[in-house]
Amino acid sequence: MSKSKLITAIAMVAAHDGYRRAGIDLVKGENKLEVTEAQFAQLDADPRISVQRVAESKSSTSQSTGGDKKEPTKVTFDAEAPDELDLSKFEPEGLAHYVAAIHAQHKAGKLELNADGKPSVGDLAVEVDGKTVKPSATDRDTVWEGYKALIGA
Incomplete structure (x- = not known):
């Protein structure tokens, strides 16, 4: 496979585990992926997937196989929630x-x-x-x- 620039992306999948798009097996919920521009476009075109570009990744000869559900790092929100919101x-x-x-x-x-x-x-x-x-x-x-x-x- 030739070198290609990969995009780090997060794909939120509304479909079932094992849903396949752009040659990647996905799980329901959040999927952190490294994809090519073409794969990103295919994911973005699917109404069951909300995809967000995270950062450009290094050039690589390998491609993500997807399916690895990685838990995102959680950050706390220290502000107090008011009782009511206008x-x-x-x-x-x-x-x-x-x-x-x-x-x-x-x-x-x-x-x-x-x-x-x-x-x-x-x-x-x-x-x-x-x-x-x-x-x-x-x-x-x-x-x-x-x-x-x-x-x-």
Whole structure:
């Protein structure tokens, strides 16, 4: 195999364990992978997968086989959760349900952050109109920054 630049990515998979995409066996939930640009594009195009680029990796002649579910490093969030949260102050309004999900986890003491100090996209999944939805990585970042601003963290 020729040398190719690999991308370190996190793929959140809504499908079952053993789901296969881009030549990689995936597990349900979070998968940390090293993939080529072509594999990243295939993962990104699948509606059952939310993929986020983490960093560029070194050139390599090997390819990730996937399927290795690695637990992300957890970071604590030391700010205190207020009893109530005024979501009327949160913009954009269409993402407020994700803020509510973060707040519920925070109040319950179950808010876990990844190594980047953010909640995982999969942990913010909510039910809207009878369907489970989760934010994109960009929306998660917007929601996380907005939540911290709402509680003064």
